[in-house]
Amino acid sequence: MTGRHPMPTLSPRERIQSFSEVATGYDEATAIAEAQRCLHCKNRPCVNGCPVNVDIPSFVSLAAEGNFNEAYRVIRETSSLPAVCGRVCPQERQCEMRCTRGVKGEPVAIGRLERFVADNCKESAGPVKAAPNGKRVAVVGSGPAGLACAGDLVKLGYEVVVFEALHVAGGVLVYGIPEFRLPKEIVRRETENLRSLGVKFELDCIVGKTMTADDLFREGFDAVFLGTGAGLPRFMGIPGENAKGVFSANEYLTRVNLMKAYEADSETPVYRGRHVAVVGGGNVAMDAARCAVRLGSETVTVVYRRSREELPARREEVEHAEEEGILFRFLTNPVEVLTESGTAVGLRCVEMTLEEPDASGRRRPVVKEGSEFDLDADVVIMALGTSPNPLVRTAAEGLRTGPHGEVFADETGRTNLPRVYAGGDSVTGSATVIMAMGAGKRAARSIDEDLRAERK
Amino acid sequence: MVRVISNRALNPTVYRMEIESPRIAERAEAGQFVILRADERSERIPLTVAECHRERGTFDVIYQVVGASTMSLAEKKEGDCLSDAVGPLGNPTDLAGMRNVIVVGGGVGCAIALPVACALSEKGARVTSVIGFRSRDLIILQEDFERCSARLFLVTDDGSAGEKGNVCLPLSSLLESGEKFDAVITIGPLVMMKFVAQTTKPYGIKTIASMNPIMLDGTGMCGCCRVTVGGVMKFACVDGPDFDAHLIDFDEAILRSRTYTAFEAEARERHCNLFRKEAKS
Ligand SMILES: Cc1cc2nc3c(=O)[nH]c(=O)nc-3n(C[C@H](O)[C@H](O)[C@H](O)COP(=O)(O)OP(=O)(O)OC[C@H]3O[C@@H](n4cnc5c(N)ncnc54)[C@H](O)[C@@H]3O)c2cc1C
Numbered sequence: 001m002t003g004r005h006p007m008p009t010l011s012p013r014e015r016i017q018s019f020s021e022v023a024t025g026y027d028e029a030t031a032i033a034e035a036q037r038c039l040h041c042k043n044r045p046c047v048n049g050c051p052v053n054v055d056i057p058s059f060v061s062l063a064a065e066g067n068f069n070e071a072y073r074v075i076r077e078t079s080s081l082p083a084v085c086g087r088v089c090p091q092e093r094q095c096e097m098r099c100t101r102g103v104k105g106e107p108v109a110i111g112r113l114e115r116f117v118a119d120n121c122k123e124s125a126g127p128v129k130a131a132p133n134g135k136r137v138a139v140v141g142s143g144p145a146g147l148a149c150a151g152d153l154v155k156l157g158y159e160v161v162v163f164e165a166l167h168v169a170g171g172v173l174v175y176g177i178p179e180f181r182l183p184k185e186i187v188r189r190e191t192e193n194l195r196s197l198g199v200k201f202e203l204d205c206i207v208g209k210t211m212t213a214d215d216l217f218r219e220g221f222d223a224v225f226l227g228t229g230a231g232l233p234r235f236m237g238i239p240g241e242n243a244k245g246v247f248s249a250n251e252y253l254t255r256v257n258l259m260k261a262y263e264a265d266s267e268t269p270v271y272r273g274r275h276v277a278v279v280g281g282g283n284v285a286m287d288a289a290r291c292a293v294r295l296g297s298e299t300v301t302v303v304y305r306r307s308r309e310e311l312p313a314r315r316e317e318v319e320h321a322e323e324e325g326i327l328f329r330f331l332t333n334p335v336e337v338l339t340e341s342g343t344a345v346g347l348r349c350v351e352m353t354l355e356e357p358d359a360s361g362r363r364r365p366v367v368k369e370g371s372e373f374d375l376d377a378d379v380v381i382m383a384l385g386t387s388p389n390p391l392v393r394t395a396a397e398g399l400r401t402g403p404h405g406e407v408f409a410d411e412t413g414r415t416n417l418p419r420v421y422a423g424g425d426s427v428t429g430s431a432t433v434i435m436a437m438g439a440g441k442r443a444a445r446s447i448d449e450d451l452r453a454e455r456k
Numbered sequence: 457m458v459r460v461i462s463n464r465a466l467n468p469t470v471y472r473m474e475i476e477s478p479r480i481a482e483r484a485e486a487g488q489f490v491i492l493r494a495d496e497r498s499e500r501i502p503l504t505v506a507e508c509h510r511e512r513g514t515f516d517v518i519y520q521v522v523g524a525s526t527m528s529l530a531e532k533k534e535g536d537c538l539s540d541a542v543g544p545l546g547n548p549t550d551l552a553g554m555r556n557v558i559v560v561g562g563g564v565g566c567a568i569a570l571p572v573a574c575a576l577s578e579k580g581a582r583v584t585s586v587i588g589f590r591s592r593d594l595i596i597l598q599e600d601f602e603r604c605s606a607r608l609f610l611v612t613d614d615g616s617a618g619e620k621g622n623v624c625l626p627l628s629s630l631l632e633s634g635e636k637f638d639a640v641i642t643i644g645p646l647v648m649m650k651f652v653a654q655t656t657k658p659y660g661i662k663t664i665a666s667m668n669p670i671m672l673d674g675t676g677m678c679g680c681c682r683v684t685v686g687g688v689m690k691f692a693c694v695d696g697p698d699f700d701a702h703l704i705d706f707d708e709a710i711l712r713s714r715t716y717t718a719f720e721a722e723a724r725e726r727h728c729n730l731f732r733k734e735a736k737s
């Protein structure tokens with residue numbers, strides 16, 4: 001039995017000098033060989049591990065035959081963004097975790113194959129569009145949830161307009177996830193594809209400010225989907241947090257990714273520190289740390305209050321971060337940002353230990369007495385998670401939202417208001433691309449059902 | 457893309473631009489702002505809406521040239537386009553119950569104070585305006601203030617026009633006079649607003665400051681606009697921009713506002729060089 005084929009990558013030295021994509025992708029022969037490792041299990045455990053149940057064995061066997069166009073079509077039946085998901089899904093906790101091949105050896109590299117198929121299919125595999133049905137849907141937010149919802153509706157014959165607050169479409173895919181992990185060209189291709197199917201994008205429009213959902217109904221829209229994401233950054237509430245040099249990961253990443261602060265002649269500044277400390281352990285923390293390395297910082301340290309095993313980031317990103325020279329301080333929690341005349345100079349931390357697992361199986365970190373120590377840091381980046389975007393609360397009169405501003409919507413995407421639907425991070429809080437995409441698709445189905453029922 | 461209707465200098469570094477955007481013009485209220493991007497590569501610049509021309513579907517902003525991006529704005533001519541305009545953002549200034557009000561504006565902050573003063577006077581409130589500038593040639597909007605104010609006090613740092621001194625001078629005598637004011641609204645440099653807040657504090661008069669920290673998205677997504685108000689972290693773009701001036705941590709805000717000072721100077725230099733090169737070739 002052979003192991004799985006490794007992903008070719010740029011060398012760490014090459015990587016940290018540029019924002020080029022780190023994983024360069026399989027070649028055709030490798031992709032076919034990897035696909036041939038699949039055992040075509042009858043019970044299809046991998047499919048159950050996928051949040052949107054992509055028909056993995058079918059697409060993998062088509063890939064094994066070299067029929068990448070058909071393989072792509074199979075993925076597209078359930079996923080709207082294969083080139084994106086192949087790159088950013090936490091496969092090791094989804095499909096690949098359940099893969100039979102993984103029981104004794106290494107699982108089939110499902111994510112890498114998905115990416116290969118998406119990058120190498122020759123046809124623009126947008127399924128045929130139905131005849132226009134005269135109904136109009138407004139999609140608010142152009143992240144994975146909004147894009148998926150828009151894509152499915154336009155194919156069903158709806159007229160779809162996507163309203164986006166920022167000056168570029170793509171949501172977190174453009175402002176959060178860096179170029180070296182997800183080239184912006186891929187996101188642009190996805191949005192172009194939707195445009196060619198007839199989806200209109202209105203950028204620089206904030207629903208709740210520029211107009212409300214009620215205005216949109218007045219303008220003749222029959223339904224509104226809220227895919228506004230979870231962008232509101234959390235802070236720790238420790239002393240010194242508002243000093244110069246302390247940023248939310250969102251600010252740091254937006255300056256770098258959306259505003260391209262890394263390009264030599266960029267007009268948008270980003271603060272480049274010598275010693276950067278990133279607080280948190282998720283994908284966002286890894287992305288911020290890896291951007292800092294590429295911006296020329298001497299040391300970059302990830303400070304995380306639990307241990308390596310609990311790191312929520314994708315495994316591959318943690319490995320890449322370590323290869324790039326990023327230091328990890330596990331079981332460490334900041335208690336104060338040290339400042340000199342209002343500017344960050346260090347991070348005071350305490351060491352933590354993990355208690356025995358509680359009823360839920362989580363091990364709570366507790367402070368170790370007398371363990372205080374200081375780290376040098378002229379830039380501190382807080383990557384502690386985010387809450388739903390605050391402006392969505394004013395988007396529609398009477399919309400029910402929770403204590404953290406999350407929109408109340410059920411599994412089908414229906415909210416408490418007729419004709420108003422929601423899905424993705426705006427409903428769940430920060431989750432994953434695939435979950436948001438799945439929610440967008442489910443909401444599209446509900447919108448179609450409800451508007452059809454009305455027509456009868 | 458949005459069209460520039462006009463763009464003219466009010467003083468050597470302050471410009472007034474009229475921009476076409478029916479959506480923004482229809483909704484913007486006093487105290488709200490927009491975010492503009494001059495060109496595809498420019499920064500996102502938050503600017504307060506100075507005036508709306510609803511019938512024409514346009515609005516005005518008044519801005520000071522500080523960095524490369526505001527320089528790009530200043531270079532725009534009538535009929536040119538801006539890459540982006542989004543808004544209106546922030547909450548309108550809460551004018552409820554205000555009948556006798558002092559509006560204190562400093563420098564280019566007067567551009568933000570003016571729509572508030574106008575909105576108040578349209579609502580029938582009695583407006584006393586105190587406006588301050590460094591010197592005579594930097595004065596803007598004096599006539600506009602005259603039009604909407606029952607009384608106007610003009611001060612300059614060097615005494616080249618109006619009374620010599622800062623805005624707190626006339627403010628103190630107004631407060632001393634014993635007249636009852638419902639509120640003081642102040643907009644201008646952070647240091648000025650800090651002193652205005654200190655001046656009004658002993659009188660227990662409700663004082664509102666309009667904060668304009670560094671911003672990026674303007675939708676509550678980045679947190680770079682955070683200010684501490686009464687010990688609590690607030691995001692100026694969604695929770696403000698107006699806050700109770702007696703509760704704002706001005707010293708922290710002043711430090712935070714200098715985050716990119718060095719970068720701005722460098723970018724300005726670079727932009728000027730580029731401009732000179734283009735002018736030569
Ligand atoms: C740095 C970073 C790295 C990540 N890495 C991964 C990863 O590797 N794998 C993974 O699966 N997930 C990852 N995630 C999480 C994933 O990106 C999100 O779960 C997903 O993007 C959520 O999609 P969404 O469509 O719900 O919202 P978003 O992608 O947040 O999109 C919402 C959009 O709506 C816009 N908007 C908000 N309010 C309004 C309004 N009122 N009017 C108009 N527009 C509005 C926003 O500007 C935004 O563009 C990462 C997140 C971040 C921040």
Ligand code: SF4
Pocket residue numbers: 037038039040041044045046047056057060098099100101108110
């Ligand atoms: S579980 Fe693994 S081996 Fe089995 S069908 Fe799925 S991908 Fe193939």
Ligand code: FES
Pocket residue numbers: 670671672673674675676677678679680681682691692693694
């Ligand atoms: S400007 Fe980004 S949160 Fe206010």
